Amino acid sequence: MPPNGPFVLRLLQRSDGRPSPIDGQFVAEYDPTRIGSVPDGVPDVLGHLVVTADPAEARQFADMPAALAYWQQPSRRGRGPGDAPLTGYTVSVQPITDFTRT
DSSP: OOOOSOEEEEEEEETTOOOOTTTTOEEEEEETTSOOOOOTTSOGGGOEEEEESOGGGSOOBSSHHHHHHHHTOOOTTOSOTTOOGGGGEEEEEEEGGGGSOO
């Protein structure tokens, strides 16, 4: 049986394995079409990205496919191969209950 939601999206590491200041953080806000802010030390090609160490502050998704679709959003440059900036990070989609105490 698949796990129950809501789910959160956690950035594990860059897909090339290099360290990043957002490794292990949860996605709170992401909009690749918007010129915005990104955490210090993160390339600005991501658009607008806000991360948090607290899963309770992360954006929540009803199911895993919704979280993965959010991760795969294309940038403001258009839809082409390699044009989903956040996919440059490996991710984990987990129920928020994995991080709460019972």
